[in-house]
Amino acid sequence: MSEQPIIKVQDLYKTYRAGDVDVHALQGANLEVEKGEFVSVVGASGSGKSTLFNVLGALTSPTSGVVSIAGNNLESLSGPQRAALRKKTVGFVFQKYNLLPTLTAEDNIRIVQYIGGRGRTFSPAFLAILDILGIVDRMKHKPRALSGGQQQRVAIARALVNEPSILLADEPTGNLDSQNTTAVLELLRRLNRDLGQTILMITHDQDAAAYGGRTIRMRDGQIVD
Amino acid sequence: MFPMQAPFAPVSGLSSPRCNVPVDSMQSPTHPEALINKLVLSNLAHRPVRTVLSVLAIAVEVTMILTLVGVSYGTLDGTARRARGVGADIMIRPPGSSIIGLSTAPISDSLVRVVAQLPHVALATGTAIQPLSGFDSITGLDLDAFSRMSGGFNYLQGGPFKTDQDMLVDEYYAKEKKLRVGDKVELINHEWNVAGIFESGKLARICVRLPVLQELMGNSHRLSQIYVKADSEANVQQVLQELRAKLPGYPIYTMEEFTSLLSINSVGMLRSFIGVVIGVAVTVGFIVVFMAMYTAVLERTREIGILKAVGASSGFILNLLVRETLLLSLIGAVVGILLTYVTQWLMQYTVPASLNQETVYSWWPIAGAIAVGGALLGVIVPAIRAVKQDATEALSYE
Numbered sequence: 001m002s003e004q005p006i007i008k009v010q011d012l013y014k015t016y017r018a019g020d021v022d023v024h025a026l027q028g029a030n031l032e033v034e035k036g037e038f039v040s041v042v043g044a045s046g047s048g049k050s051t052l053f054n055v056l057g058a059l060t061s062p063t064s065g066v067v068s069i070a071g072n073n074l075e076s077l078s079g080p081q082r083a084a085l086r087k088k089t090v091g092f093v094f095q096k097y098n099l100l101p102t103l104t105a106e107d108n109i110r111i112v113q114y115i116g117g118r119g120r121t122f123s124p125a126f127l128a129i130l131d132i133l134g135i136v137d138r139m140k141h142k143p144r145a146l147s148g149g150q151q152q153r154v155a156i157a158r159a160l161v162n163e164p165s166i167l168l169a170d171e172p173t174g175n176l177d178s179q180n181t182t183a184v185l186e187l188l189r190r191l192n193r194d195l196g197q198t199i200l201m202i203t204h205d206q207d208a209a210a211y212g213g214r215t216i217r218m219r220d221g222q223i224v225d
Numbered sequence: 226m227f228p229m230q231a232p233f234a235p236v237s238g239l240s241s242p243r244c245n246v247p248v249d250s251m252q253s254p255t256h257p258e259a260l261i262n263k264l265v266l267s268n269l270a271h272r273p274v275r276t277v278l279s280v281l282a283i284a285v286e287v288t289m290i291l292t293l294v295g296v297s298y299g300t301l302d303g304t305a306r307r308a309r310g311v312g313a314d315i316m317i318r319p320p321g322s323s324i325i326g327l328s329t330a331p332i333s334d335s336l337v338r339v340v341a342q343l344p345h346v347a348l349a350t351g352t353a354i355q356p357l358s359g360f361d362s363i364t365g366l367d368l369d370a371f372s373r374m375s376g377g378f379n380y381l382q383g384g385p386f387k388t389d390q391d392m393l394v395d396e397y398y399a400k401e402k403k404l405r406v407g408d409k410v411e412l413i414n415h416e417w418n419v420a421g422i423f424e425s426g427k428l429a430r431i432c433v434r435l436p437v438l439q440e441l442m443g444n445s446h447r448l449s450q451i452y453v454k455a456d457s458e459a460n461v462q463q464v465l466q467e468l469r470a471k472l473p474g475y476p477i478y479t480m481e482e483f484t485s486l487l488s489i490n491s492v493g494m495l496r497s498f499i500g501v502v503i504g505v506a507v508t509v510g511f512i513v514v515f516m517a518m519y520t521a522v523l524e525r526t527r528e529i530g531i532l533k534a535v536g537a538s539s540g541f542i543l544n545l546l547v548r549e550t551l552l553l554s555l556i557g558a559v560v561g562i563l564l565t566y567v568t569q570w571l572m573q574y575t576v577p578a579s580l581n582q583e584t585v586y587s588w589w590p591i592a593g594a595i596a597v598g599g600a601l602l603g604v605i606v607p608a609i610r611a612v613k614q615d616a617t618e619a620l621s622y623e
Contacts, residue, residue: 054617057534059533059534059616059617059620060615060616060617079539080538083533083536083537083538084536085536086533086534086535086536087535087536087537088536092534092535094620098527098530098531098534098620099531100264100528100531100532101271101528102264102267102268102270102271103263103264103267107260107263107264110260111260111261111264112535112536114257114260114261115532115535115536115537115541116535116536120256120257158535
């Protein structure tokens with residue numbers, strides 16, 4: 001008997017209001033992601049990629065449709081349950097890194113570990129990830145003292161500290177130069193290949209998408225192939 | 226859970242070389258409370274000007290309360306101390322007068338003779354009081370009778386009256402007005418000669434001969450109050466009963482009663498005034514913290530979005546904001562208490578005779594609690610805004 005998909009989206013619609021206009025960001029999207037997959041989602045600007053990211057991360061509610069994340073049906077979850085899903089099941093990597101500027105890299109990670117209720121020390125598995133990411137010697141620095149590539153690696157570490165089932169990355173290389181882009185994408189591929197981390201990466205860059213094991217395309221709020 | 230597969234090869238293409246710091250160095254545990262406090266402190270340190278201004282505003286609120294209370298206590302205690310210094314056992318005040326009201330002179334001085342003839346009365350003497358501007362007043366007295374009752378003034382410079390133009394002042398009034406013996410002073414349209422400067426703590430700060438003052442007040446043979454000394458302490462109550470029976474309508478107190486009545490709680494107007502000042506202080510604290518935390522929440526919209534995105538609960542975000550507010554208000558309270566020593570020093574050196582500010586330790590926690598309470602009221606709306614903030618909108622906030 002095959003395992004249930006870790007991400008399952010059926011007939012997903014999302015309409016939001018921008019000023020006086022209704023924006024139909026998602027219009028019947030369907031998607032299944034198996035555990036351990038590295039899926040790239042590509043599409044032009046306005047195709048609904050970021051809205052899909054926000055819905056899958058329980059950051060926003062769909063207008064209609066079914067979204068199941070690691071067996072949790074999002075529409076049945078309360079606000080606190082959605083927060084619990086975000087801290088335990090889903091890890092986020094954003095284009096703009098989104099580190100807390102007043103904390104050191106280490107404390108950015110530790111605060112998320114604390115929010116996730118994962119104890120006071122890093123697990124051996126996570127220490128291994130830090131080693132892969134190559135940021136141990138930058139952990140006492142605040143974000144402003146780190147390069148874009150280093151900040152993004154700290155953000156990846158932060159996303160993984162609570163050992164989430166799914167890593168969602170929204171344009172993770174959008175603010176990086178080519179050298180760091182390659183490095184971060186290589187890291188994501190390693191995390192998927194060596195650790196079995198399920199990753200769903202939003203990108204508009206075809207070359208970046210090629211690092212995933214599977215690429216799906218979005219257009220006009222739908223997944224087209 | 227992550228399956229462990231080791232060892233991992235270095236990742237090629239990184240912009241910095243793989244670190245040489247042992248991964249084990251990351252194993253030291255961090256106490257969650259310390260981590261949250263670090264976030265709170267770093268947030269406050271991130272905007273030092275706003276933090277300092279907020280602390281100062283709360284400090285001024287606390288200083289305002291403590292200074293007012295300190296001056297109230299100082300003024301009342303000073304009055305009580307000077308009243309005790311008279312050496313009388315009983316005080317007779319004019320009908321309808323308040324405890325601290327500066328009366329003019331409605332009592333006939335013939336009453337002194339009547340009182341003096343009562344059984345067990347050793348001595349009776351009256352004074353007239355003419356209020357001046359501010360907190361000052363000038364007191365007319367029979368110096369011989371007063372000296373017999375109190376033991377007399379302890380002169381620091383000069384000595385008793387020699388002429389009707391002579392005036393005696395206490396050390397604080399002399400210091401405030403920079404007076405020395407022989408100086409001329411213009412008061413109630415009359416030029417006085419400073420004949421003596423006496424040690425503070427008896428009767429009044431400015432004294433002149435009783436008949437001269439009565440004449441200048443247009444109140445000849447009239448007194449503001451009468452002091453009575455019994456022939457022995459054991460007979461004070463008997464004299465009191467006798468006086469109350471003979472002089473119905475006159476407020477008559479033992480000096481113990483009178484000085485114990487000189488408290489904030491027994492002076493209704495003062496209590497109301499302090500209440501108003503506390504109300505203003507709480508409002509100031511509320512507005513300052515509201516503004517500070519509202520702008521802090523606005524500025525940190527994105528950070529709050531990040532915390533929400535990683536699963537922080539509303540309680541966690543509230544906890545952060547409340548801790549920031551508590552820290553601001555507690556530091557503000559401590560600074561405010563320290564500032565009261567500055568106001569005390571300023572008063573002591575600029576208006577030592579007019580205002581005397583005491584340090585009222587029992588009001589420190591009260592003023593602190595008022596500051597914290599006002600600040601917590603001020604954080605409610607910003608905190609609600611932060612908690613209700615949409616995470617996706619917050620993350621896209623620039």
